[in-house]
Amino acid sequence: MLNDEKTVLSHECEGCPIRHRAVCARCESDELERLEEIKYYRSFEAGQTIIWSGDRMEFVGSVVSGIATLTQTMEDGRTQMVGLLLPSDFVGRPGRDGSPYDVVATTDLVMCCFRKRPFEDMMSTTPHIAHRLLEMTLDELDAAREWMLVLGRKTAREKIASLLSIIARRDASLNLRPTQGALVFDLPLTREAMADYLGLTLETVSRQISALKRDGVIELEGKRHVTVPDFSRLLDEAGDDNDGGMLA
Amino acid sequence: MLNDEKTVLSHECEGCPIRHRAVCARCESDELERLEEIKYYRSFEAGQTIIWSGDRMEFVGSVVSGIATLTQTMEDGRTQMVGLLLPSDFVGRPGRDGSPYDVVATTDLVMCCFRKRPFEDMMSTTPHIAHRLLEMTLDELDAAREWMLVLGRKTAREKIASLLSIIARRDASLNLRPTQGALVFDLPLTREAMADYLGLTLETVSRQISALKRDGVIELEGKRHVTVPDFSRLLDEAGDDNDGGMLA
């Protein structure tokens, strides 16, 4: 389903939404060149903090491979993850200097970055880049608000199912077992990181995963490898409206 | 405080971020005229639903007076408020047709609207309007993520204090009693609406408000009129970093 992007690539950068979704299809070649000039890659190791809350951010960019998280922490140590960044997700706040949360690489991570100042200049002179940024920010806002429902009103079991279905949707869409509609994927987060995302403790996460396994909603091989035999069942458990069409 | 609206109507519109923050300072006069052409006002009564989740939205705009909320509901009736719209807040998703949540007027409400299609056209030809939209969307995103911390990790008492401090900041900054740094404001929400915003029940909201009153953090006159004798005390209760500068 993403194959046609390749035809557009000319320079590939798998997972970079600026190039793929906004630039390639519509940019003039000199815009592509200017982007190319301010672009660079950075790698991070699992566990490394990319930006501390309050730090100046010198770049915007997007995740190419691996997982990053946005995390807020209270003085007494309580932490809440406020964003989960999977490949192709955008990081950065054009027009703002600081980051209001920690950005952490939870797995080994590669990012495709653009130097911030020149990127902002391009943005202000290239309407469709600005437009794409707005699109992406609206997507993030929708995701944040959906997550507010999860945090505020769902039970622990529903929270786990919600998280699994999000990861499944994003991560497993290519690993679909087409013969039977089962999804297979690896959990990219520790139990503790899941707890931080879900507003739970790691013990509760562990218990609820065990419960979902016991009830046949998921199958586990090792601690991280998940098979979802029936995705709509998982959506039911998540309490989501399941209009069924999603995997059609 | 909004009386001057009348004097201003032909041009300025108190509480409209498009005109005030983005357009007036930087727009050419023909842009102002075009905006004027597609602008209109709408009034709603307390309790009225402005847009149902899934509905097509024909306008974008901003709150002039009154309070609106964004609400998500699960099939079984659990509801979570995902946005609180005070005067000057923006409503709308340029580039998108439907609303993913209910928009409800919780008090009598006046909105300043722009017809959506022509507004989008203007946006794509007027970079600084697009830029302002991005700014506002980033603000909303920050607010949503801050609220995720509230929902996921704070206690009931901290949640109430957080909500009060947000309303105080927005609503009471003009009603400051300068002699003593006390803040006075009216709660614009029922206990139930507060509960929906905070991921609590209305009983818990009521109990915690009583507790804050008993402990002298707030004073109540009637059910809705609040005095905060010491704002930094309230911030402490909210668990927020209180760097003190806010009211300086």
Place this chain on the structure above:
DNA sequence: TCGCGCGCTTGATCTGGGTCAATGAAACCC
């Protein structure tokens, strides 16, 4: 090969906030 540490699981117990139910108190309307 052993031991050590980290990620995870599971059990026992505790508690914050939910649930259910009764009462109070304004506002409003005959």
Place this chain on the structure above:
DNA sequence: GGGTTTCATTGACCCAGATCAAGCGCGCGA
């Protein structure tokens, strides 16, 4: 002025999930 409605408070009890604590299993370095 009394009845109805809506919003809020308060009490008694309960339970989902937190907390505290004990192991398990696997990878890794010596």
